[in-house]
Amino acid sequence: MEDLRNKARELLAAKAVQVVVGYGRGTGASRRAVFIQSAAEAGELLFDNACRQNLAVYLMKPEVRKLGKMALVAIPATLRTILQLASENQIQDLELLALVPDASGAVTQLATFAAIEAHVVLQDNDLSAAEKGELQKYEIMGMEQRRQFWEEHFSRCLKCYACRAACPLCYCSRCTVECNQPQWIPVPAHDLGNLEWNIMRAMHLAGRCINCGDCSRACPVGIPLHLLNQKLISEVYTHFNSRSGMAAKADHAMSTFKPNDAEDFIR
Amino acid sequence: MAIETTSIKRETLEKLFSNWLSEGKRILAPKKLGDHVDFALVGSLAEVSLDQVQTVQSPKIAVFPRVEELLAFQSTDGNVQLRERDLAVLPETVIFGLRPCDAAAFASLKAIFDWDTPDKLFSARLEKITVVGLSCSRADEYCFCTSVGGGPGAAAGSDILLTDMGREDFLLEIISEKGRQAVRSVSAGLQPDAAMDKESRLARVTPAFTVEKISSVLAALFDDASFWEKQSLRCLGCGACAYVCPTCACFDIQDEGGASGKRLRCWDSCGFGLFTLHTSGHNPRPLQSQRWRQRLMHKFSYMPERQSVLGCVGCGRCSRACPVDMNMVEHMRAVAEAKP
Numbered sequence: 001m002e003d004l005r006n007k008a009r010e011l012l013a014a015k016a017v018q019v020v021v022g023y024g025r026g027t028g029a030s031r032r033a034v035f036i037q038s039a040a041e042a043g044e045l046l047f048d049n050a051c052r053q054n055l056a057v058y059l060m061k062p063e064v065r066k067l068g069k070m071a072l073v074a075i076p077a078t079l080r081t082i083l084q085l086a087s088e089n090q091i092q093d094l095e096l097l098a099l100v101p102d103a104s105g106a107v108t109q110l111a112t113f114a115a116i117e118a119h120v121v122l123q124d125n126d127l128s129a130a131e132k133g134e135l136q137k138y139e140i141m142g143m144e145q146r147r148q149f150w151e152e153h154f155s156r157c158l159k160c161y162a163c164r165a166a167c168p169l170c171y172c173s174r175c176t177v178e179c180n181q182p183q184w185i186p187v188p189a190h191d192l193g194n195l196e197w198n199i200m201r202a203m204h205l206a207g208r209c210i211n212c213g214d215c216s217r218a219c220p221v222g223i224p225l226h227l228l229n230q231k232l233i234s235e236v237y238t239h240f241n242s243r244s245g246m247a248a249k250a251d252h253a254m255s256t257f258k259p260n261d262a263e264d265f266i267r
Numbered sequence: 268m269a270i271e272t273t274s275i276k277r278e279t280l281e282k283l284f285s286n287w288l289s290e291g292k293r294i295l296a297p298k299k300l301g302d303h304v305d306f307a308l309v310g311s312l313a314e315v316s317l318d319q320v321q322t323v324q325s326p327k328i329a330v331f332p333r334v335e336e337l338l339a340f341q342s343t344d345g346n347v348q349l350r351e352r353d354l355a356v357l358p359e360t361v362i363f364g365l366r367p368c369d370a371a372a373f374a375s376l377k378a379i380f381d382w383d384t385p386d387k388l389f390s391a392r393l394e395k396i397t398v399v400g401l402s403c404s405r406a407d408e409y410c411f412c413t414s415v416g417g418g419p420g421a422a423a424g425s426d427i428l429l430t431d432m433g434r435e436d437f438l439l440e441i442i443s444e445k446g447r448q449a450v451r452s453v454s455a456g457l458q459p460d461a462a463m464d465k466e467s468r469l470a471r472v473t474p475a476f477t478v479e480k481i482s483s484v485l486a487a488l489f490d491d492a493s494f495w496e497k498q499s500l501r502c503l504g505c506g507a508c509a510y511v512c513p514t515c516a517c518f519d520i521q522d523e524g525g526a527s528g529k530r531l532r533c534w535d536s537c538g539f540g541l542f543t544l545h546t547s548g549h550n551p552r553p554l555q556s557q558r559w560r561q562r563l564m565h566k567f568s569y570m571p572e573r574q575s576v577l578g579c580v581g582c583g584r585c586s587r588a589c590p591v592d593m594n595m596v597e598h599m600r601a602v603a604e605a606k607p
């Protein structure tokens with residue numbers, strides 16, 4: 001912890017960054033995002049297993065971005081997000097630093113996309129054993145059962161868009177659900193509106209989602225959104241041999257078209 | 268009317284449940300759904316979850332559903348026919364086991380919906396609910412009812428208030444005429460209150476700030492942009508806090524179905540960036556800090572000023588639901604301690 005705080009003090013004092021976005025004390029035993037803008041505040045930084053939010057979501061928040069160059073305390077999913085955002089041309093190299101604390105508390109500073117790429121290939125980016133187990137349970141359901149499963153879950157959706165807000169890759173300034181000329185997705189949180197909204201979001205994240213799980217954790221009514229995303233991650237991996245968030249320059253399984261693509265519907 | 272205090276056995280309460288159902292009333296109560304507890308229609312007391320601190324959503328869904336048809340329309344060769352809702356078919360609903368903070372929240376909703384021109388649909392729904400509150404024996408670090416005029420055993424807003432006294436006994440306070448009617452079918456089974464000590468069963472919720480202090484600071488704090496920026500930097504601008512809030516009343520209107528369709532009222536939130544976006548492209552609240560300020564000012568300054576009622580009952584739902592741990596009581600404490 002002291003390593004991380006010292007690192008933050010050093011970076012802020014040297015004006016190498018203007019803000020360190022990290023984790024601090026939250027309600028009860030939880031951790032929350034803190035925005036450290038001076039060396040004097042660095043003591044608020046914490047790092048432990050309760051630090052789960054993918055802080056890369058703040059890379060796309062204008063109010064945070066305008067604070068200046070950012071150092072981001074990064075867990076594995078955060079690093080994948082940075083690379084994914086880079087590959088989508090949302091952030092530039094050298095625009096930010098990543099600070100990666102390890103289990104012993106030592107901090108690795110990654111200053112370039114190349115350094116982040118080199119770090120990411122060494123970490124485990126696959127679904128965890130528990131996630132795979134949950135996905136398998138889902139996959140043994142038949143189509144009809146799956147339809148019922150999602151209809152039941154989506155019927156509870158409030159259309160609060162907390163999933164979208166918490167997702168670092170849902171950064172569109174005008175989400176499709178808010179486009180009304182024409183209206184693609186019904187706005188009301190009725191069954192059809194909810195089904196279309198959630199399927200649309202899942203499809204927009206296919207081949208892009210870096211599996212941080214923040215949409216699921218954000219959902220106030222406990223819809224297992226991660227299952228949709230993880231299913232798509234595994235499909236994209238199987239069919240395209242591709243995993244999101246591994247490189248700052250990358251083709252995207254669902255949005256890069258090539259003349260030699262196997263499918264001919266697009267030509 | 269004066270509050271009438273009696274006691275009721277769990278088995279009599281069970282009987283009351285079946286009586287309500289056979290009278291054609293729906294019962295909306297906290298129910299365990301997966302790993303959380305939320306309001307749902309129930310068929311017996313056994314289905315009701317009594318020991319959670321709070322439900323995810325608030326009971327406002329009984330009077331202000333997340334989607335509600337306001338009217339239907341039919342356009343034929345330029346002639347538009349409107350069909351209003353038939354208010355008579357709205358169901359009589361007993362809301363059972365809601366917390367005292369939630370019961371108090373109906374007054375805030377009413378202040379908004381009945382302000383100026385009363386909202387017919389809302390009023391009709393409100394008329395048809397019977398509020399059976401349940402005192403809190405537990406609170407958590409998000410609760411702050413006692414800072415906003417309520418309390419874990421407060422009666423305001425309930426027609427009947429129950430307090431679980433243990434050993435299958437409940438203290439039953441009849442607070443309104445509606446409440447008296449609701450228990451009439453079991454009145455023979457109500458026992459005199461044998462000196463039950465309600466106070467001893469209640470959660471302790473230490474006040475965190477005073478409304479007087481908040482109101483004196485808030486107006487002067489309006490222009491302190493850096494205060495609001497600091498308070499709201501981690502807020503992501505979603506609708507979770509407003510949608511679970513028992514007093515948030517903002518809605519959007521959507522027409523569906525072309526020439527023949529419906530006009531729907533749908534929940535909306537001042538936390539969304541598009542909430543105040545004008546057709547011209549101008550947005551009077553372009554920053555999340557301004558939207559967060561609006562949320563607090565509306566509840567703690569504008570509503571008390573204009574409608575003589577607070578827009579917050581301290582249930583803490585917004586904070587439990589917030590994906591980034593914006594904790595309302597903490598923010599209000601910061602307001603109380605600010606030196607504008």
Ligand code: SF4
Nearest residue numbers: 170172175176201204
């Ligand atoms: S759901 Fe799709 S359109 Fe909406 S913000 Fe996410 S990626 Fe953008």
Ligand code: SF4
Nearest residue numbers: 157158160161163219
């Ligand atoms: S967070 Fe949950 S309830 Fe809110 S819009 Fe997303 S899926 Fe629906």
Ligand code: SF4
Nearest residue numbers: 512579580582583585
């Ligand atoms: S603002 Fe928060 S604490 Fe206050 S009534 Fe609404 S949900 Fe409850």
Ligand code: SF4
Nearest residue numbers: 502503505508538589
């Ligand atoms: S306070 Fe929390 S729940 Fe409310 S808009 Fe901000 S992020 Fe969403």
